[in-house]
Amino acid sequence: xxxxxxxxxxxxxxxxxxxxxxxxxxxxxxxxxxxxxxxxxxxxxxxxxxxxxxxxxxxxxxxxxxxxxxxxxxxxxxxxxxxxxxxxxxxxxxxxxxxxxxxxxxxxxxxxxxxxxxxxxxxxxxxxxxxxxxxxxxxxxxxxxxxxxxxxxxxxxxxxxxxxxxxxxxxxxxxxxxxxxxxxxxxxxxxxxxxxxxxxxxxxxxxxxxxxxxxxxxxxxxxxxxxxxxxxxxxxxxxxxxxxxxxxxxxxxxxxxxxxxxxxxxxxxxxxxxxxxxxxxxxxxxxxxxxxxxxxxxxxxxxxxxxxxxxxxxxxxxxxxxxxxxxxxxxxxxxxxxxxxxxxxxxxxxxxxxxxxxxxxxxxxxxxxxxxxxxxxxxxxxxxxxxxxxxxxxxxxxxxxxxxxxxxxxxxxxxxxxxxxxxxxxxxxxxxxxxxxxxxxxxxxxxxxxxxxxxxxxxxxxxxxxxxxxxxxxxxxxxxxxxxxxxxxxxxxxxxxxxxxxxxxxxxxxxxxxxxxxxxxxxxxxxxxxxxxxxxxxxxxxxxxxxxxxxxxxxxxxxxxxxxxxxxxxxxxxxxxxxx
RNA sequence: GCACCCAUAGCUCAGCUGGAUAGAGCGUUGCCCUCCGAAGGCAAAGGUCGCACGUUCGAAUCGUGCUGGGUGCGCCA
Numbered sequence: 001x002x003x004x005x006x007x008x009x010x011x012x013x014x015x016x017x018x019x020x021x022x023x024x025x026x027x028x029x030x031x032x033x034x035x036x037x038x039x040x041x042x043x044x045x046x047x048x049x050x051x052x053x054x055x056x057x058x059x060x061x062x063x064x065x066x067x068x069x070x071x072x073x074x075x076x077x078x079x080x081x082x083x084x085x086x087x088x089x090x091x092x093x094x095x096x097x098x099x100x101x102x103x104x105x106x107x108x109x110x111x112x113x114x115x116x117x118x119x120x121x122x123x124x125x126x127x128x129x130x131x132x133x134x135x136x137x138x139x140x141x142x143x144x145x146x147x148x149x150x151x152x153x154x155x156x157x158x159x160x161x162x163x164x165x166x167x168x169x170x171x172x173x174x175x176x177x178x179x180x181x182x183x184x185x186x187x188x189x190x191x192x193x194x195x196x197x198x199x200x201x202x203x204x205x206x207x208x209x210x211x212x213x214x215x216x217x218x219x220x221x222x223x224x225x226x227x228x229x230x231x232x233x234x235x236x237x238x239x240x241x242x243x244x245x246x247x248x249x250x251x252x253x254x255x256x257x258x259x260x261x262x263x264x265x266x267x268x269x270x271x272x273x274x275x276x277x278x279x280x281x282x283x284x285x286x287x288x289x290x291x292x293x294x295x296x297x298x299x300x301x302x303x304x305x306x307x308x309x310x311x312x313x314x315x316x317x318x319x320x321x322x323x324x325x326x327x328x329x330x331x332x333x334x335x336x337x338x339x340x341x342x343x344x345x346x347x348x349x350x351x352x353x354x355x356x357x358x359x360x361x362x363x364x365x366x367x368x369x370x371x372x373x374x375x376x377x378x379x380x381x382x383x384x385x386x387x388x389x390x391x392x393x394x395x396x397x398x399x400x401x402x403x404x405x406x407x408x409x410x411x412x413x414x415x416x417x418x419x420x421x422x423x424x425x426x427x428x429x430x431x432x433x434x435x436x437x438x439x440x441x442x443x444x445x446x447x448x449x450x451x452x453x454x455x456x457x458x459x460x461x462x463x464x465x466x467x468x469x470x471x472x473x474x475x476x477x478x479x480x481x482x483x484x485x486x487x488x489x490x491x492x493x494x495x496x497x498x499x500x501x502x503x504x505x506x507x508x509x510x511x512x513x514x515x516x517x518x519x520x521x522x523x524x525x526x527x528x529x530x531x532x533x534x535x536x537x538x539x540x541x542x543x544x545x546x547x548x549x550x551x552x553x554x555x556x557x558x559x560x561x562x563x564x565x566x567x568x569x570x571x572x573x574x575x576x577x578x579x580x
Numbered sequence: 581g582c583a584c585c586c587a588u589a590g591c592u593c594a595g596c597u598g599g600a601u602a603g604a605g606c607g608u609u610g611c612c613c614u615c616c617g618a619a620g621g622c623a624a625a626g627g628u629c630g631c632a633c634g635u636u637c638g639a640a641u642c643g644u645g646c647u648g649g650g651u652g653c654g655c656c657a
């Protein structure tokens with residue numbers, strides 16, 4: 001289904017045949033032979049660098065190889081022309097039938113068109129969001145949630161078996177702070193003045209937690225010491241926050257397959273076991289760390305800690321797994337958690353972190369490399385900041401949350417579809433501006449609108465054609481005489497459609513879902529362009545007097561719509577049928 | 581001080597894991613609706629790809645060293 005892969009294997013077959021005939025020496029490595037669309041369309045439809053890559057190892061002139069290869073390739077009916085150009089490129093022109101057949105393939109496979117088996121069913125775990133269960137999700141989490149979810153969709157489309165996972169940080173001091181904050185709201189629910197001291201969470205969202213605590217415990221916790229209520233209130237509040245977070249995720253259209261709890265790792269021996277595994281590899285020792293250069297912490301004094309020899313796996317310094325008082329650092333349960341993922345049999349791990357966790361990447365990769373004996377690759381995607389804008393100025397603060405803009409604010413103001421698309425219009429490691437005014441604008445300045453408009457146009461054309469008395473069912477369009485799609489402008493759109501399966505593989509290989517968004521923009525642009533050419537050249541209008549010609553043209557339009565829907569599906573954006 | 585990320589047109593950004601004359605959108609200039617949705621399209625102008633070496637047949641892309649910006653750097657998570 002991937003045309004580029006098909007042509008590449010055609011090239012490889014030709015090269016192999018040349019070896020059999022003695023035109024090329026045996027034992028050449030073909031892995032660097034690439035088949036790509038040339039940047040400049042004037043160079044043809046496909047280009048291969050085979051002659052340049054093989055010239056040196058074969059001890060032949062690039063031109064000699066290229067000419068022999070061209071002659072071989074010309075025997076295939078799909079190849080209409082093959083010219084040697086530049087330093088040794090072989091430019092191929094494909095027969096129109098090739099492109100026309102792509103349109104048919106898209107119609108037959110529908111939104112399955114472009115699916116790949118590249119992942120070969122390997123198990124990949126995508127861990128994302130993992131927001132602390134101490135409050136509702138805020139803007140900072142939204143981009144990570146969208147990127148993680150879209151990446152998971154993309155990998156599934158490319159043939160991986162994907163697990164979406166959320167790691168609940170419910171084991172540290174921050175959930176005690178949550179408990180104390182909720183307790184003040186509990187007191188408030190009894191008519192007492194809450195004491196929201198410095199360091200507690202001030203947001204309104206804890207008021208319902210206080211009321212729920214009152215409903216459950218009555219006044220039995222009032223005027224009691226922390227040792228009486230802390231654990232219960234902590235569990236109760238954490239549970240309520242997680243319920244809230246699940247709702248937030250649902251509002252964005254994200255659902256997790258697995259929620260893993262940090263707290264659940266304590267007391268089960270899992271942390272000890274993970275650390276012991278490292279110790280058995282001589283990667284754990286007691287030692288002192290050098291003070292950080294530059295700005296030294298004021299209260300620095302050397303302490304002996306339990307350290308992980310992460311430098312053995314490329315980290316800059318060894319990292320503590322225990323604090324000087326002997327308790328675990330945050331890193332220790334995280335090691336155990338990643339060990340758990342390795343033991344569950346994943347072939348690949350992906351973590352989506354905020355950019356402020358950049359300093360954590362090397363040690364986490366070191367831990368996974370050590371614990372999996374370099375079997376399981378860990379890719380960590382760092383998500384850069386989102387800056388919100390409204391009315392030309394930075395948008396800050398939420399009335400509800402007190403200190404931050406919540407996910408709910410964003411989704412209510414922009415809608416889940418718009419939010420998701422915009423969050424995917426930058427690569428993950430570049431900062432992103434999110435302007436509420438621009439993302440809702442109905443113009444070509446707004447990529448969401450532009451792509452949605454293209455899909456609405458497809459539907460509009462299908463409606464008009466039906467009104468004109470044409471049968472535009474997929475079954476009929478699949479059988480259309482696509483040889484009638486002979487105009488260069490139409491072939492150009494078919495070429496773009498042909499890129500889709502390849503783009504899916506490129507995006508999946510690099511774990512970069514944003515590429516899908518950019519591709520859809522280009523495809524939309526092609527459709528808008530073709531549409532407008534119909535203004536000047538009536539022969540390019542989709543609905544013609546001749547029903548067979550109309551069907552072929554509408555088949556092309558429908559194929560564009562299919563790919564847009566497929567791509568939007570990966571991004572998690574609902575295609576609109578009609579603009580209002 | 582060290583590590584990681586970023587630097588591409590006036591502005592906002594793509595750029596296929598090394599390919600040919602580096603691409604979009606905005607903005608500027610000039611065009612296109614008696615015609616399937618002009619909420620759109622076409623065209624022009626605009627570049628030492630931060631700088632300097634290096635690897636290569638070939639570098640925006642890979643390596644090294646700089647410059648400028650962001651993030652992080654034991655007893656937070």
